[in-house]
Amino acid sequence: MEVGREFTREVGLGGIEALIQLLAKVPGLGPRSARRAALHMLKRRESLMEPLARALREAADNVKTCSVCNNIDTVDPCTICAGTKRDRSQICVVEDIGDLWAMERVVGFRGLYHVLGGTLSALDGIGPEDLNVGGLVERAASEEVKEVILATNATVDGQTTAHYIADRLKDANVIISGLAHGVPVGGELDYLDEGTLSAALKARKPV
């Protein structure tokens, strides 16, 4: 890495080198594409670099976790939880905010959500207390909730988690359903095409 260090010191890229190193930490960008991205943005300062700096700053300053469902938004409760047009009889349980986004964007699900923040995992030492399950049990006890849709990933950990949640909800007066097969085994929701995800939602079954 002698050459790399030499580069930074001699060329005095200073701020640019720091920028490149941070960009290289963004998923999807490696060191080489980070350089390309930095250069691309430096050539589009007003149309891309400055707006992106502002958007990052604003998101970092204003985004918070919804105290009801664990979604992230600029308001708490989040826009979904506070939405007047949402079907409040259904709660879709997802592992991660990325999965919530997939359900919203791809499927157009119109109920409410509950974000667990992960799955049970013996390997990673993640137990029930690490997931946001207590809040879900409370919400499911409410009169207006009729159905809890377990939309955890079709992985071993995702399905273990679904069974655990179904068990925790067995005394709640709700239908508990899961996404139908159609979700490929081992598949992550975030990577699914619209057809598969829509079909899986439509054909959901009691667990």
Add this chain to the structure above:
Amino acid sequence: MEVGREFTREVGLGGIEALIQLLAKVPGLGPRSARRAALHMLKRRESLMEPLARALREAADNVKTCSVCNNIDTVDPCTICAGTKRDRSQICVVEDIGDLWAMERVVGFRGLYHVLGGTLSALDGIGPEDLNVGGLVERAASEEVKEVILATNATVDGQTTAHYIADRLKDANVIISGLAHGVPVGGELDYLDEGTLSAALKARKPV
């Protein structure tokens, strides 16, 4: 795109959606990886999102184009042009700042540079007046410059540009050289195009 618009409005991602759309314009990130990148950063606000916002802001505010060589840096003349340890007898002519970075980082070239800002291109309507050639002719007239290395890409436009520049420099008292064509170090002959292989054979040297 009805679903997409619906998503933005209903979910009220506001700043997040704007952030995702800007990230999707960064080369290397598409719409899907932009969402993943946004989520990744939202989970690493202090370690990644805020530092990146600052680095982008600082680069946007402080980076300028070198009035001598067209490099970008936080100072003008750039650190290379102002460097006391650079070999001022050599000027390496590159198409783009990315090529300058490659020469610095990969090759460790220790002379000076001249960034053209593109190549001549009949197709894209880029003529000599669009490139930073006049400045190069002036620099090459200086006593201290002994050699101009034409390191434009080995494309048709790159080579056309190199020939054009060589012609413009024919009255300057400098050696004009170009990068040798040959087998890339570590390259397998089998994968090389005929032109490269022919050039490598023609330029063969005693071992």
